[in-house]
Amino acid sequence: MTPEFVRIASVIEPSESQRALASDLARLCDGRASAGSQDRIAYARDLWPKATYWAGLGKVPRPPDAICWPRDEKQLANVVAFARARKIPLIPFGAGSGVCGGAIALTGGITVDLKRMDRLRSVDHASRLFTAQGGIIGENLERELAAHGLSLGHFPSSIYCSTLGGWLAARSAGQLSTKYGKIEDMCQSLTAVLGTGELVKVRARPSNGPDFTQLLIGSEGTLGFITEATMFAVPQPATRAYRAVRFRTLEAGAEAIRRILRDGLRPAVVRLYDPFDTVIAGKGKTKFAATDEHHRDGIQVIQERAPLAAKLAVRAALGKPAALNRLADLLRECLLILVFEGDADLCSAEDEQALILCRELGGVDLGAAPARHWMEQRYAVSYKQSKMFAAGAFADTMEVCATWDKVLPVYRAVRQAVSPLGFIMAHLSHAYVEGCSLYFTFSATAPSPEEVVERYDAVWREALGAAMAAGATVSHHHGVGFSKAGRLHEELGSPGVNLLRALKRTCDPDGILNPGKLGLGGEA
Amino acid sequence: MSHDGMRPSSDPRRQREYAYCTACPKLCRFSCPVSEAERRETVTPWGKMEVGHQLETRQRPMDAASAEAVYACSDCGRCTEHCKHGNEVAPALVALRAEAVRAGVAPESITKLVDRFASHGSPFPTSLRQAAQKAGMRDDGTYFPGCTALAKQPNLVDDARAASEAVGMPLAVSPLASRCCGYPLWAAGHLQAFRAHAEGFAEAAREVPSLVVGDPGCAYTLSVLYPQVGVRTPEVRLWVDEVARRLPEHAGGKPVELDAAYHDPCHLGRGLGRYEAPRAILQHALGGKPFAEANDARNDAGCSGGGGVLPRTHPETSVEIARRQGEALGERATIVTACPAARRMFEKAGRKSLALETVLARFFGRESGD
């Protein structure tokens, strides 16, 4: 199944059948359904960068036929029953921030927006649990929890534009995951409406038998709608300790992270930028002196001292990525950002110990300022996307993970594979005792839109192919959606795929839920 | 197909804003009261601004569906506060409304509003002149309460005058108060009519050195929007500033017993940068007792749903916005605000709301009463 892109101009007033569909749905969702043309355009795409690129040029993936906004599980179950009876696809939609085309309606159908279910239902201070509905936007959830002195500890870069249900559905990871875990580590139990229309309330972590909570997490809307979840909360941190360290090589920095985790330290944030990301993202500078800049703003240091040539080259050379990547090869030094949070004494002890480990590997202490600056600007990078796309280039990110023995081989393999096609940089983050995530950013442009899109596809093909061949997983936290579905099946192998299909048949016997995602389409 | 209504903007800033929003990961969406109330992607700042990009790239004409989206904004400015590009979504949407007007696809409620404006000189079917006269208009008066207060909340005007007098600033209503500032025309996208109205206002105000303006929306219009269309106005002095400045010297009064929560009006706060003066007044009137605020306040304050022309084009949405903001201010509190449109919205949402002017007049024992 490949997504068909249609001209926005062709998304005109709804047809008779679309109108009828919307009015049927409106009856089920107290009036909240639409087949209006601007609504269908707005729900035609999520934030899959390929779709963003096309939107700039006036094309969207084929829109859904109608959109509905159920208020509660009962209405949702009625929508499922309605769609089952007519074999109409249902596409769960959180906030549409997914970057793999997971919420696009490949074959039309009904997009089900879950954001009317957006309440923080209860907070249990004694057990440090809270229950919230799936449609709540992350930033709103954090603000509400903060009023209770709590936090989920989950801060994806998309926190402003994604939902709790979407996080669970796509196995999201936040910037503080090294301390607090990924979303699947934060979920105690959940409620879902399956593709059968049944409401299931999965019990809290079972002491025996399979864990159905974990079965639904990561199912990306192919098995059911996650309507509510009980999550583990953490207290608002009492203090934070910030540390930035410069390493002469990426290898040294990666080894430092490995030892930090091995020794039981738990920084909330661990980010090691490769040499070019170190310069470009404005997080450090290959040659800046350490101690005298402790109290200065990191970005100021970059602006004053980063080579102008490197900055200009980025703009000029996106069309000649190989040259730009060769320039990147000349750079060596890397910046490691560490942030500890929680109890003051513990933070400072962990910070001290981490610094000792870093120094053993030649790390040079840059003080707190660059790390504090990173924290203050931690969502700013997402704004850069607009400028790239408006300039006719594309930018995308690929996040995979690997065990420590494979982290650097994966890094090198992906860089080598992508270098002729697009500009590439990376950082390591989301660290574990056994490995970490590698987060690649690539961008490129080409003379014509068609060539840009060809280039985009080629970059992904080469990058993910090289990563998996070198031992990485298909994804770490962006999910699979439509765009990586084939690769997921490669990773699962045929017994895994069979199990997945069996699950699909059980939870969604008519195959109406999010067809084409996770490579599950046309099962029924 | 007809290309009617497909007119790209000639302003490069707007072109860039439409393009940036279209390619943006909807980063300000959580801050938009309209999309939060409706939970509809189409009315996120991203969705609304994409309509502009569709026009720029000649993908779609401005039609009724597009017009519906670009009117779904309360001009609260909160998204701009969260946009690192500084995109001014609200005025960019007004520019698109002008296209909707030109293409003849603006919502019917807008046509009605503009017709009423043409016949009454304001959005209300009331004679503002009579209302101003009743409120104490004098030839040398400098107080400009705004037409919402005059037409819908006349005791607010009395209270504002009484409280001003108590702080040593007797105010009479200016003859200019019998004119609306024209904000509804701007927000409706009738930009030529707005400019003509502003010119008429400026002409009538030629001899007036300054006005003490009560309604933050009017103050914003006169001091920010008029200059944008090349019209000079009298100096705008805000009622809250003038009163707050004089309060310390006129401390006498009886603390008001009120479980109060303060709501920052969008045009007063984000629009004109006034956060302290209204708080100082409320604090004073409560005898120093604390009052509640929403968790999101000041430059990140939520909206009452009363701005722009939203209550006319999307009445249910604007009430839902007021309901949500009321909830954020605390279920039981009386909502005190310095904006008559906000007060109206809170009352429509079933909340008790008082004008800041009234609370201060009550402190001085001079409240006019309903």
Ligand SMILES: Cc1cc2nc3c(=O)[nH]c(=O)nc-3n(C[C@H](O)[C@H](O)[C@H](O)COP(=O)(O)OP(=O)(O)OC[C@H]3O[C@@H](n4cnc5c(N)ncnc54)[C@H](O)[C@@H]3O)c2cc1C
């Ligand atoms: C700028 C930017 C930065 C990002 N940064 C991060 C990051 O730091 N970490 C990270 O993990 N991700 C990140 N992402 C990816 C994205 O935010 C996540 O995948 C997120 O989990 C999607 O949530 P959503 O609510 O937007 O879901 P959507 O995009 O609406 O949906 C995602 C998938 O889940 C399904 N779905 C949505 N809600 C439900 C539900 N309630 N029940 C069942 N299925 C559902 C959809 O059908 C779809 O398949 C980023 C994206 C962007 C654009």
Ligand code: SF4
């Ligand atoms: S206003 Fe700014 S943050 Fe909001 S959608 Fe547009 S570009 Fe993004």
Ligand code: SF4
């Ligand atoms: S100005 Fe306010 S209502 Fe309008 S788009 Fe921005 S946040 Fe939404």
